[in-house]
Amino acid sequence: MRIYKKYSGIIVRYDNIDLSLDTSDYDTDLSFISHAHHDHLPIKVNRLYASRETIVLSSLRGFKYDTIIEIDKNLRMSNSGHILGSKLLMIKDKILYTGDICTRDRGFLKGAEPIECRVLIIESTYGVSYFKFPNLNELVNEANRIIRKNLDEGRHVLLMGYELGKAQLLTYIFKNYKLIIHDRIANINALYKNLGVDLYDYEALPLSIAESKNILKKEPQVIISPMSKSFEKNFKSKYNAVSIAFTGWAMSNRFDNYDYALPLSDHADYYELIDFVKKCNPDKILTFHGFTKEFASSLHELGFDASEISNDLRLDEFF
Ligand SMILES: [Zn+2]
Ligand SMILES: [Zn+2]
Structure with a gap:
């Protein structure tokens, strides 16, 4: 052996x-x-x-x-x-x-x-x-407080996490906001549905469609996004937005370059x-x-x- x-x-x-x-x-x-x-x-x-x-x-x-x-x-x-x-x-x-x-x-x-x-x-x-990661409810409450504050002040909120796994969890936890989903994540979410996990009970718009319909110009939105600095930068060059990174490493200083970082870990x-x-x-x-x-x-x-x-x-x- x-x-x-x-x-x-x-x-x-x-x-x-x-x-x-x-x-x-x-x-x-x-x-x-x-x-x-x-x-x-x-x-x-x-x-x-x-x-x-x-x-x-x-x-x-x-x-x-x-x-x-x-x-x-x-x-x-x-x-x-x-x-x-x-x-x-x-x-x-x-x-x-x-x-x-x-x-x-x-x-x-x-x-x-x-x-x-x-x-x-x-x-x-x-x-x-x-x-030592915080209790999930406390973490979600904190995230909701940040999301509401920024939406009220007219900013889009990017909820960022790894495309496979974290992004689906974020979709599920925050489905009460009428979410917009980055296209690559929308594809994975659709596969989750085929595998028997329905992440939302409504038709969530992929980001490309939301952009083509000018929806992001009208009202601040909550967007499920991959953990990508270049995507964040590009998005912020077009819209007024803040980012929240969801990762266990939020407890270290590795994610200090996002607006917010919360230790939701898989x-x-x-x-x-x-x-x-x-x-x-x-x-x-x-x-x-x-x-x-x-x-x-x-x-x-x-x-x-x-x-x-x-x-x-x-x-x-x-x-
Ligand atoms: Zn893994
Ligand atoms: Zn691994």
Whole structure:
């Protein structure tokens, strides 16, 4: 049994099978894709294990896979709470891999549930104690206060987030404003609807149509937008507008160059990660992404056997 890092992802070798987890390395027997964010997608695969939503959302982004397996006796998926269709993977009932994970319920997304395991491979994007995200209701109230103030003062409001995942959550949470949707996001929203998640109960206008109808010249609007500085700049050159960036990094200074930044994250914060680990109660923990060293050392202090994932790790004692 070996677990090691390769490119942006991880390889698990068991029973003479190389299983790749979210890596661009496609030269393995089997690939698992936890969700459809770009940094997790290989350009091709030999055989793929992934959720239906992940396969559909990946194809919209130009990643098409043909050899898909639906059942494998060694593998089991469950909700990871990060975006639509995102999954945790249990390998041989022993190893749990989280991909990107969020344990908080948000809008139409349910948080991930912990599962007892022997080895836990867990992301640590926000794995330092500084990251404690606010309660969702408080955050939404704060956003509503900012939105209303700016609309009242005649400014458009750009609600900005990653195109896949965050933008759909923003659409859902703020649907009470008659939203205008950036065209690329409108395409993804339509796909969510096909996948059974109706984000609004009205016909939201794509931005290009709203512009062609001069709607933005008439009244201040709320627009769901990608997290893009160039889009924001271009938009502000035409209209009086403010931007609100929605990301966990709003707690750092990385998003200080937006008018407002609020920590609405699709990842677990430090405390939620710790809680998840405790409930999984593993014998061995491997951390990946972000604060790998820091999070492993926090877990170590709590009495866990934890380290960041390395280029070659043998775990024969577990199998
Ligand atoms: Zn992701
Ligand atoms: Zn990711």
